[in-house]
Amino acid sequence: MIIIMTVKTRFAPSPTGYLHIGGVRTALYSWLHARQNKGNFILRIEDTDRERSTQESVDAIIEGMDWIGLDYDEGPIFQTDRFDRYTEVINQLLEQGDAYHCECTRDELDAMREAQRANKEKPRYNGKCRDAGHNGNDIESVIRFRNPVDGDVLIDDLIKGQITINNRELDDLIIARSDGTPTYNLTVVVDDLDMGVTHVIRGDDHINNTPRQINMMKALGAELPQFAHAPMILGGDGKRLSKRHGAVSVMQYRDEGYFPQALLNYLLRLGWSHEDQEIFSRDEMISLFKIENVNGAPSTFNTKKLLWVNEQYIKTLPAVEITEHLQWHLDDQDLDVSNGPALHDVIEAHRDRAKTLKELAASIGYYYEDFSEYDEKASKKHFKTATPDILQNLLDKFSKVSDWNAANIQAEINATCEELELGMGKVGPALRVAVTGSGMSPSLDITMALIGQQRSLQRLQKAVEFTRQKYA
């Protein structure tokens, strides 16, 4: 009989800062693995370090997960709610003889490490209290796990392959602080076991913790989950992306105008690929992704490629979906789009010329609000002595248009060109500055159709006056 365990993965950040890119990627891998196996994905907040954990960070993580769209089936679970359970396990370990009280002081430990470093050795606990038999009643003490001394620990890593670490390299780690609170390595083990996590997917900065955790799991007589350690993401400087350089909050990517889906897409392709495909829908990600195919090597974050991916989304996503995400930027930029053309149509006209939602929002103001000044460079370049007459000619023709649409607008522009014996290049740019205030826009017929006849005529009138005065 084969028992099929429900796949369960988790993302377990510590709330000591914002949710950053590296975290999002491991969360994505975990989420993907759970979703493609019809399993569960857990969000667990590892807040045992009460000194550094903050509510703001918890909120930021939840907000980030929400924005990026990685939904979880359980959680957020807070480790601080589970202290009783950890204590229980620590006591069990103590009773079993797999843990012991240690009375070494911090100063002693520091001196020990310093000496080891000076001796070109790997700093680790020397086991002084290992067999001292302290009961932990009198002096302030911590509790350490009694790590096996001999043999190797094998990790069959889904990404890295087989990793072997000799127990000689490990020391007896602290599982309970002197104030009685449990530490990370103990809590992860207990939680992953209790919660039935089948696949531990995390950053490879945890590889060194894994053998210790495996030893503890074994001491508890538990069955091991599968491990998958994803490589770090490096910054442009070749150093691991950290809060210090580059690894900004995911929310900053929203602020800069990226689609959550585009960020996810980029992150997915960073270290993983499927044939020559670059763009993956959510469903494709879920069905195509294989944790085993994740590259073992660290990769460098490349903003330009991310920008390109984002551009692809702007170019192809249904306008309604763009609107959903664009709204935040419209609000952010204080642009009210209720008085003007349908946002849908504006998006269609502009989607090919914006790489980010922020850019998009910033470039469509003239459809909804009148501008008070012309772009300096553009007006200088395109408003010439002949301009007033050209614009007046256009104005006269546009005034008579009864059906204001792109084709009719273009026809009038063409008529002016012919009448004045001018090329489009002499007419178009000035007209553009006149009706948009700027030097760039979609083609004029479409742009003006969107701006609307009344607004276009008013602006043209103003531009005629402005340029007449200028060249008077």
Next chain:
RNA sequence: GUCCCCAUCGUCUAGCGGUUAGGACACCGCCCUUUCACGGCGGUAACCGGGGUUCAAGUCCCCGUGGGGACGCCA
């Protein structure tokens, strides 16, 4: 320093013993063009070094080198 991981164009990657070493981003040309873009076409550009194994090595093994990570009463 010790241990662990990693190594193909500048970057992300394909390659799983026999390939003109493929794709994407970026970059550079050309075309399109009323602006800004989009787009189309083309181009530059890589197997870290040295030893093995093999008829044959980017692909397997070893040693260097380089990069990353870990070495807390942080997670």
